[in-house]
Amino acid sequence: MxxxxxxxxxxxxxxxxxxxxxxxxxxxxxxxxxxxxxxxxxxxxxxxxxxxSHQLLLSGRTRGGPVVEKIPTLFERDDRFRVTDRPKPECAWVFAGEGVGTEKLDGTNVRLTVRSGHLVRVEKRRNPGKEQKALGIVDGWYVDTSADSAEDKWILAAAHGTEVSGWPDGEHSCEALGPRIQGNPLGLDTHLCVPFNTTAPVYEDVPRGYEELREFLSALESRYSPGNLAEGIVFHHPDGRRAKIKRKDFPKLAS
Structure with missing residues (x-):
């Protein structure tokens, strides 16, 4: 130099x-x-x-931020980790009616790396444990899977069961789904990975209020797998911001 x-x-x-x-x-x-x-x-x-775009690079991240984007939940939580009717300030755009609501798929967060239409790397999300949280580490990151690990068997089955020949080169965050993953709440017959950057099923006219969302999600049918309940909704803003809410985030409805 x-x-x-x-x-x-x-x-x-x-x-x-x-x-x-x-x-x-x-x-x-x-x-x-x-x-x-x-x-x-x-x-x-x-x-x-x-x-x-700078939005692609910076959305959901701050300087020195986590490898895994942390999507905020719409509402503040109570001491039992259930959401309350207090909206989070960073999600104000949702309550202003901005963005669209898409189905949140219930699986395991993974990342696939593709080169020239071939799968070359499979990573899984790792969340911090108690000792790491005590050190101030609160956000997750990705680690490599292993073909020798029984823990990774079905993640790898989902990755290798996914057609990636048409995907652009790069790293693609996905949800791994299938019969042996997370109890298979969507009732799928095969293992596969669904990338977050493809078009997810859209729900028109999703309510934005606390009570309305709780009622809406209590019986919301999955459009990805009809006949099963959807896990929740992810709101997408045109500038790349996202916010989420899950059915199980809410306190149970009184019977």
Missing amino acids: ARWTPPEGWSRLVAWVSPEEKRALKHAAADADVPVADLVRRLADGLSTGVV
Whole structure:
């Protein structure tokens, strides 16, 4: 670098990154077979040409934020972890009638990496344990699955049972679903992964109030798997923000 002269007008950019972010950059650069500096420059070029949007990069994340996006629940929770009728300020756009409601699928959060139409990596979400929470670690992250792990058997079955030949290169966060995953509440016959960035079943005219949502979700039929109850609703804003609410978040309706 000491011998290299940058083109006229170029400047040097310095940023502080966490150890996890540094490893992620190195990992991505190694996958692409380029230096980290080239990776950063190409990202900047993508932003400048509009190939990548700042909303895509920053939505749901803050500087030094988690690898797994934490989608906020619409309402504050009580000491029993049930939602109350107090809306969360960051979800004000939902109560203002913005965004659309889609079905929240009930499975396991995974991430698939695709290259040239081939599945090359399968990761699963790892949530912090008690000791990690005591250290202030509250958000989840992704770790690699293993073909030798009985715990990962059905996640891998779902990943390999998913047709990815038409998917663009990159990492795709998905919900792994199927007969041996999370009790199969949707009654599916096969294991597969549904990417979050594809069109989920949309529900028109989803209510936005506390009582109305509780009543609506208590008997909401899944459009992904008719005949079964939907787990909940995820609201999507055009700028990339998301918010969620699940049927089981609410206190039970009085009989």
